[in-house]
Amino acid sequence: xxxxxxxxxxxxxxxxxxxxxxxxxxxxxxxxxxxxxxxxxxxxxxxxxxxxxxxxxxxxxxxxxxxxxxxxxxxxxxxxxxxxxxxxxxxxxxxxxxxxxxxxxxxxxxxxxxxxxxxxxxxxxxxxxxxxxxxxxxxxxxxxxxxxxxxxxxxxxxxxxxxxxxxxxxxxxxxxxxxxx
Amino acid sequence: xxxxxxxxxxxxxxxxxxxxxxxxxxxxxxxxxxxxxxxxxxxxxxxxxxxxxxxxxxxxxxxxxxxxxxxxxxxxxxxxxxxxxxxxxxxxxxxxxxxxxxxxxxxxxxxxxxxxxxxxxxxxxxxxxxxxxxxxxxxxxxxxxxxxxxxxxxxxxxxxxxxxxxxxxxxxxxxxxxxxxxxxxxxxxxxxxxxxxxxxxxxxxxxxxxxxxxxxxxxxxxxxxxxxxxxxxxxxxxxxxxxxxxxxxxxxxxxxxxxxxxxxxxxxxxxxxxxxxxxxxxxxxxxxxxxxxxxxxxxxxxxxxxxxxxxxxxxxxxxxxxxxxxxxxxxxxxxxxxxxxxxxxxxxxxxxxxxxxxxxxxxxxxxxxxxxxxxxxxxxxxxxxxxxxx
Numbered sequence: 341x342x343x344x345x346x347x348x349x350x351x352x353x354x355x356x357x358x359x360x361x362x363x364x365x366x367x368x369x370x371x372x373x374x375x376x377x378x379x380x381x382x383x384x385x386x387x388x389x390x391x392x393x394x395x396x397x398x399x400x401x402x403x404x405x406x407x408x409x410x411x412x413x414x415x416x417x418x419x420x421x422x423x424x425x426x427x428x429x430x431x432x433x434x435x436x437x438x439x440x441x442x443x444x445x446x447x448x449x450x451x452x453x454x455x456x457x458x459x460x461x462x463x464x465x466x467x468x469x470x471x472x473x474x475x476x477x478x479x480x481x482x483x484x485x486x487x488x489x490x491x492x493x494x495x496x497x498x499x500x501x502x503x504x505x506x507x508x509x510x511x512x513x514x515x516x517x518x519x520x521x
Numbered sequence: 522x523x524x525x526x527x528x529x530x531x532x533x534x535x536x537x538x539x540x541x542x543x544x545x546x547x548x549x550x551x552x553x554x555x556x557x558x559x560x561x562x563x564x565x566x567x568x569x570x571x572x573x574x575x576x577x578x579x580x581x582x583x584x585x586x587x588x589x590x591x592x593x594x595x596x597x598x599x600x601x602x603x604x605x606x607x608x609x610x611x612x613x614x615x616x617x618x619x620x621x622x623x624x625x626x627x628x629x630x631x632x633x634x635x636x637x638x639x640x641x642x643x644x645x646x647x648x649x650x651x652x653x654x655x656x657x658x659x660x661x662x663x664x665x666x667x668x669x670x671x672x673x674x675x676x677x678x679x680x681x682x683x684x685x686x687x688x689x690x691x692x693x694x695x696x697x698x699x700x701x702x703x704x705x706x707x708x709x710x711x712x713x714x715x716x717x718x719x720x721x722x723x724x725x726x727x728x729x730x731x732x733x734x735x736x737x738x739x740x741x742x743x744x745x746x747x748x749x750x751x752x753x754x755x756x757x758x759x760x761x762x763x764x765x766x767x768x769x770x771x772x773x774x775x776x777x778x779x780x781x782x783x784x785x786x787x788x789x790x791x792x793x794x795x796x797x798x799x800x801x802x803x804x805x806x807x808x809x810x811x812x813x814x815x816x817x818x819x820x821x822x823x824x825x826x827x828x829x830x831x832x833x834x835x836x837x838x839x840x841x842x843x844x845x846x847x848x849x850x851x852x853x854x855x856x857x858x859x860x861x862x863x864x865x866x867x868x869x870x871x872x873x874x875x876x877x878x879x880x881x882x883x884x885x886x887x888x889x890x891x892x893x894x895x896x897x898x899x900x901x902x903x904x905x906x907x908x909x910x911x
Contacts, residue, residue, distance in 0.1 A: 424639060424642070425627050427632070430627065430702070431636075433702050436705075437701050437705045438633075442579060442709060443706055443709045445709045445711065447706060447709065448710030449710065449770045449899070451668075451706050452898070452899050452900075454667050454900030455668075455769045455899045455900055456900070457769075457900035457901075457902070458900035461766040461900065462768055462769075465766050466766055467764050467765075467778070468763065468764055469902065470670075470901065470902035471674050471902075472665065472667040473663060473666070474645040474648070474663060474665075474666065475664075477663075478663035482678060485685070486762075488685060489685070491761075491763075504639045
């Protein structure tokens with residue numbers, strides 16, 4: 341989770357390339373890590389054990405802050421892309437259950453990736469659909485469909501990949517995308 | 522924010538194509554196959570029983586709707602996809618051109634796999650494996666993990682993709698089989714009904730109970746089904762998706778997001794609320810969720826809410842999490858085609874906060890032309906799917 345921190349995270353590049361391929365314009369972007377300062381993500385109240393939800397919220401809020409003031413009534417959808425989900429929390433639950441223990445109630449509330457979506461939606465008045473998919477290609481395809489189908493004016497796409505081994509590091513990226521016309 | 526989105530052009534909401542369902546496959550605690558599901562639901566007898574599949578001695582609640590034995594999710598997913606493709610009469614060549622949208626919580630093995638092996642156990646890998654085993658296309662196959670709206674979102678996306686002429690046919694499948702980790706989490710969250718029954722919209726309701734569920738639907742362009750001479754079981758007439766913008770795990774008390782999803786689905790279907798003949802509600806049996814849903818229905822349906830029959834079939838087959846949207850859509854389709862509306866089981870008496878025209882007692886004869894299935898999830902995610910019956 342620590343160590344060398346590349347300036348150009350691959351997740352963001354892949355999000356941007358997929359957005360271009362889907363014919364979507366990106367108005368703001370963010371990643372984790374973006375600099376050597378991005379070593380430990382800020383904790384998020386109510387979310388424990390795992391960096392999954394804090395990372396997701398961090399990159400999403402960076403994008404929303406960078407996008408400037410959004411016009412009232414603008415409908416934003418939230419599309420979360422995660423290949424493994426919150427595997428850190430899942431492993432913790434499995435370990436506790438196998439040891440015959442009781443899991444903490446807070447882990448229930450973060451059992452699915454869209455719980456943190458509710459946190460973001462409430463804070464930023466995101467009233468569009470909330471969708472979680474397993475690949476960047478699917479995420480941008482869904483985003484294009486939501487815009488074409490008039491279910492959203494713009495889509496906040498957030499990709500999260502938490503470290504699963506000691507050698508891994510947490511990565512995340514987010515873009516705000518809209519149609520080009 | 523209770524009306525249609527102000528800046529979204531409503532004209533864009535209908536694609537040129539018509540999406541129909543030509544095949545269904547299902548598994549529940551009532552057994553394998555859609556016939557077992559329909560018979561179980563129409564019996565009005567809830568499928569809840571003490572959990573035998575894993576140790577629940579340390580749990581506060583020890584009941585779920587689970588089929589006997591230790592069913593394996595990939596095997597059961599393959600089973601329901603094949604059942605749906607067989608009913609749709611899809612030749613091997615057609616299956617090979619059809620992508621799979623798969624809604625699941627995750628690969629059941631990932632939480633206990635060695636850390637170094639977890640990257641091979643993603644949901645995309647599971648979707649690809651199920652697609653390959655069923656002779657479906659790898660290209661376009663994808664996975665959805667949005668909790669209790671994962672499957673209904675996948676159905677909406679499939680319908681929209683087909684209506685926009687971006688695919689001829691998509692198989693949507695979903696599965697959740699009651700297992701020890703989610704059971705422990707739901708027990709820890711104190712949301713399971715400690716009286717062993719799910720009582721949606723009822724006075725004295727005590728919460729939800731988990732249930733096995735797997736389902737698959739073949740969603741196809743109407744024209745393609747006609748060319749293949751495959752009967753359309755129903756049209757996917759409308760779909761809507763909207764967020765509450767309220768809380769990580771509580772619904773908006775007024776049901777604002779769900780109301781917008783319902784309105785969008787009715788708008789796409791081109792029908793008024795009075796034309797709805799049945800609603801299979803999300804109806805989890807929770808203290809806060811059921812009143813929020815009743816409020817959403819009052820907001821979205823207006824005066825028609827007094828007449829539209831409503832039940833939640835979760836009171837019979839349980840909460841199937843990521844599979845709920847497809848399982849309940851299939852129940853809705855089967856019931857509407859049979860001309861019998863499923864009962865809202867476990868009903869003890871009215872709750873003023875949940876005033877709806879509930880189907881109570883036993884299944885009620887009716888032949889709806891339009892029927893709606895609703896789902897809600899953490900994060901304030903809501904979906905509405907409208908079926909048009911032939």
